[in-house]
């Protein structure tokens with residue numbers, strides 16, 4: 001699949017939400033939480049169903065965001081349901097530093113692609129045979145880091161593993177620890193989190209680790225059987241901006257620490 005050109009007004013719209021250079025004393029990467037939802041706040045037609053919500057205009061924007069991040073994170077549910085590629089097809093910038101989708105067409109896509117990170121405590125997903133592996137083999141993407149509870153007895157070729165700690169209260173991997181480890185052990189300064197529902201719900205409640213929120217709203221209803229995203233408690237946003245496309249709109253914002 002090739003992408004249409006990026007709509008030029010998306011560049012200034014996104015600028016203040018893109019990763020900023022972190023100081024070396026920062027213990028975690030810059031984190032962008034980004035996903036596409038329907039008008040009824042669904043991110044797929046049903047559990048395990050890969051569902052296109054974004055129009056081409058906003059799909060290009062997602063690849064532009066991928067270009068600007070060092071890592072791209074999804075949960076095991078998404079990896080199993082979608083068999084995602086998680087590479088970057090947006091071709092880059094020219095020598096003057098201008099956003100230009102004509103310049104780097106001949107360079108390998110793997111250069112611009114983020115490192116996929118799959119949170120898969122019990123190793124249900126396999127890199128072997130995945131779309132990610134095909135893209136890596138073709139020089140069009142990077143191999144993943146898989147976040148696990150225990151190192152596997154038979155590690156997969158080209159996969160790097162991160163053994164994570166569970167939070168005593170929630171039983172889930174602890175986000176500040178996990179993100180800190182992605183920076184300290186893998187030198188990832190920015191991470192884009194794409195989903196799925198379980199990960200999005202958890203991170204909407206974490207203004208302490210999420211720096212930017214970028215949500216595509218597609219002009220469609222996915223219905224009551226769809227996978228909904230809604231945080232457990234109300235969330236207030238600040239620095240809210242909207243961009244309007246032909247079919248979709250995009251909201252960019254920051255999560256705030258305040259209660260409603």
Ligand SMILES: NC(=O)C1=CN([C@@H]2O[C@H](COP(=O)(O)OP(=O)(O)OC[C@H]3O[C@@H](n4cnc5c(N)ncnc54)[C@H](OP(=O)(O)O)[C@@H]3O)[C@@H](O)[C@H]2O)C=CC1
Pocket residue numbers: 034035036037042043044046047048049050051053074075076077078079081082119120121122123124171172173174175194195196197198199200202227
């Ligand atoms: N429209 C969009 O933008 C997007 C849509 N999607 C859709 O979302 C759906 C998948 O969502 P969902 O099923 O919720 O899956 P997720 O991708 O959120 O993965 C959930 C699983 O990941 C593991 N996990 C996640 N966070 C943690 C943590 N902090 N600690 C330990 N383990 C963790 C758990 O695995 P385990 O069960 O093994 O413990 C958990 O069950 C699919 O239908 C997909 O198409 C996905 C991404 C974007």
Ligand SMILES: Nc1nc(O)c(N)c(N[C@@H]2O[C@H](COP(=O)(O)O)[C@@H](O)[C@H]2O)n1
Pocket residue numbers: 035036050051052053054058059062074078079082083084085086087194195216
């Ligand atoms: N931005 C966006 N819009 C949609 O409509 C989507 N369904 C998604 N899904 C995310 O993108 C992943 C697929 O990536 P590849 O195209 O295979 O690289 C999918 O797993 C979700 O994370 N995103």
